Amino acid sequence: MARLDNKVLFFTTSPRTPAKMIPEIGLLCDKFEGKPWNRITQEQFIDELAESSFFEGTGSPSDKAFSARDRINRAPKALGFVDLKPNIALTDAGRALISGKRPQEIFLRQLLKFQLPSPYHTENVKISGTFFVRPYLEVLRLIYDLEYLTFDELKIFAVQITDYHKYEEVKDKILNFRKDKELHRGQYKRFVNDVWANAVLEIHNDRIAEGRTRTRETRDASINTFVKTQKGNMRDYADACFRYLRFTGLVSIAHKSRTISIFNDKKRDVEFILTNVNRNPVFVDDEESYKAHLFNAATPELYTDNVENIIDVILRMSEFTRRDLANYDIEALKDLRDDIVAQHKENVIHEQVAEIKSYALYSEIIDTFNEIVSDEYYDAPLMFEYNTWRAMTMLDGGNIKGNFKFDDIGQPLSTASGNMPDIECDYDDFSLAVEVTLQSGQRQYEAEGEPVARHYGQLKKKSGKDTYCLFIAPTINAATLAHFYVLNHLSIALYGGKSKIIPLELDQFMKLVENSYSYKTQPTPTDIRHFLDCALKLCEKAVDENNWRCGIQACVDMWLAS
Numbered sequence: 001m002a003r004l005d006n007k008v009l010f011f012t013t014s015p016r017t018p019a020k021m022i023p024e025i026g027l028l029c030d031k032f033e034g035k036p037w038n039r040i041t042q043e044q045f046i047d048e049l050a051e052s053s054f055f056e057g058t059g060s061p062s063d064k065a066f067s068a069r070d071r072i073n074r075a076p077k078a079l080g081f082v083d084l085k086p087n088i089a090l091t092d093a094g095r096a097l098i099s100g101k102r103p104q105e106i107f108l109r110q111l112l113k114f115q116l117p118s119p120y121h122t123e124n125v126k127i128s129g130t131f132f133v134r135p136y137l138e139v140l141r142l143i144y145d146l147e148y149l150t151f152d153e154l155k156i157f158a159v160q161i162t163d164y165h166k167y168e169e170v171k172d173k174i175l176n177f178r179k180d181k182e183l184h185r186g187q188y189k190r191f192v193n194d195v196w197a198n199a200v201l202e203i204h205n206d207r208i209a210e211g212r213t214r215t216r217e218t219r220d221a222s223i224n225t226f227v228k229t230q231k232g233n234m235r236d237y238a239d240a241c242f243r244y245l246r247f248t249g250l251v252s253i254a255h256k257s258r259t260i261s262i263f264n265d266k267k268r269d270v271e272f273i274l275t276n277v278n279r280n281p282v283f284v285d286d287e288e289s290y291k292a293h294l295f296n297a298a299t300p301e302l303y304t305d306n307v308e309n310i311i312d313v314i315l316r317m318s319e320f321t322r323r324d325l326a327n328y329d330i331e332a333l334k335d336l337r338d339d340i341v342a343q344h345k346e347n348v349i350h351e352q353v354a355e356i357k358s359y360a361l362y363s364e365i366i367d368t369f370n371e372i373v374s375d376e377y378y379d380a381p382l383m384f385e386y387n388t389w390r391a392m393t394m395l396d397g398g399n400i401k402g403n404f405k406f407d408d409i410g411q412p413l414s415t416a417s418g419n420m421p422d423i424e425c426d427y428d429d430f431s432l433a434v435e436v437t438l439q440s441g442q443r444q445y446e447a448e449g450e451p452v453a454r455h456y457g458q459l460k461k462k463s464g465k466d467t468y469c470l471f472i473a474p475t476i477n478a479a480t481l482a483h484f485y486v487l488n489h490l491s492i493a494l495y496g497g498k499s500k501i502i503p504l505e506l507d508q509f510m511k512l513v514e515n516s517y518s519y520k521t522q523p524t525p526t527d528i529r530h531f532l533d534c535a536l537k538l539c540e541k542a543v544d545e546n547n548w549r550c551g552i553q554a555c556v557d558m559w560l561a562s
Helices: 018-032 039-051 064-072 092-099 103-113 135-146 151-156 164-203 205-209 223-247 264-276 287-295 307-317 330-357 362-373 380-395 441-463 478-487 506-518 525-541 545-558
Strands: 002-004 121-123 251-254 259-262 399-402 412-414 423-426 430-436 466-473 501-505
Touching: 018 039, 018 064, 018 092, 018 103, 018 223, 039 064, 092 103, 092 287, 103 135, 103 223, 103 287, 135 164, 135 223, 135 259, 135 264, 151 164, 151 223, 151 259, 164 205, 164 223, 223 251, 223 259, 223 412, 259 264, 264 307, 307 330, 330 380, 362 380, 362 506, 380 399, 380 412, 380 423, 380 430, 380 506, 430 441, 430 525, 441 466, 441 478, 441 501, 466 478, 466 506, 466 525, 478 501, 478 545, 501 506, 501 525, 501 545, 506 545, 525 545
Parallel strands: 002 121, 430 466, 466 501
Antiparallel strands: 251 259, 399 423, 423 430
């Protein structure tokens, strides 16, 4: 049972990306269903997870039991996908999530049932009576009513809807904030930080007055540290809310403006939810009744659970007639709807690729790289993957596959899963894995060193071709450079011999893109391979990794030079 002791909305923050919980729930229930959820099974679960093909960690955690609880007791339990008492069990909602055709739909149902307080989340006596809300429902209402919601508005104001009766008050605060920020265009960041800090002081005025400003994260009880800690919590909750709502397929994110809005073709779905889903928390003091309510995979009812409504959706999206659909049942209609959406997404991506390959987006792609480094995008790691895919596609000459996920309108949704390269390039007689990261320093080496080499080996085995790998980061850490330098000199069976991994700093990669733009014709796979072989030949000749770094720069400068 979690204890609510902070007077802002709580959103589950683990896992950070909703899709990642699906295989972990499957593993838990496949291996441990019917067993008690205790330190023994928690540690065994982490051991099993570390051996799984989808695991993205970098080693065994020091406290396995805590790591297990962090993964399972948060979103999987809170959203009703698993029951941990008296023993581990997969719920009906969990079964629909991991085995059903429409995980986004079941995820939406569970978000709409998430409430504060509940038998899973009870209030600390010091803040008793603060919470009475379904957080995702009320944030969805704000997005709909205000037409969009910025990340700043969510982290400062929306998290204050601890009771849905405060909804109009919070909405008015956001509208006033929008008016005020027009007066501070040249000093927006300072303005936001001041508003944010003042919000923290107002929300926690009673706690501050009582001197209860020390948090679990630090022994420092100063007001400045307290405000900084609370701002961090609000930011993390806002980020989690953005990600979880986006997985439902109802909303889209404009990454540069950091706004979230309702898809135009999903407004009727949202209107139905806001009209029909109960705003009141239920069974707050009755755990068995609450669990029966939460675990039900069929509730609450959604707009497209009605045959006439789903027919209406299909008619608006396609050339089908009502007569064509007369004999379809609800599941068949949903299957048809999903097929139409998938085909539309494929067409949009195909059109994107054609535009990218024409170099029409060259300036935008270069500008996006610069803006990502300047932290002008929400979810910069995702945008880095997406923009690198666009850049590799623009180089042309091969089949370039981004392993990140697209949403229904062809915009980046979530990063590639941890058991594959970020981008795979098929150039007929050779393959190229592309891995990207915004990590720097020692963390870059710790998080990327082993996975990059593993993904390289996986692609080489899968393709059966001569395979290379580009590792791209704003800066290449010295330990990362040394690691790949050594791997390229050693014959390792796991990688089918010596690896062929080339680290590139983002400026170097952008120079390659610039060279290709200025080249007299479009680059070919042969041109790309010449660069890769140039960098690897100099790796063989280099006296050390720093000498190789200079060699890579020389290859970058010479590539496609007339």
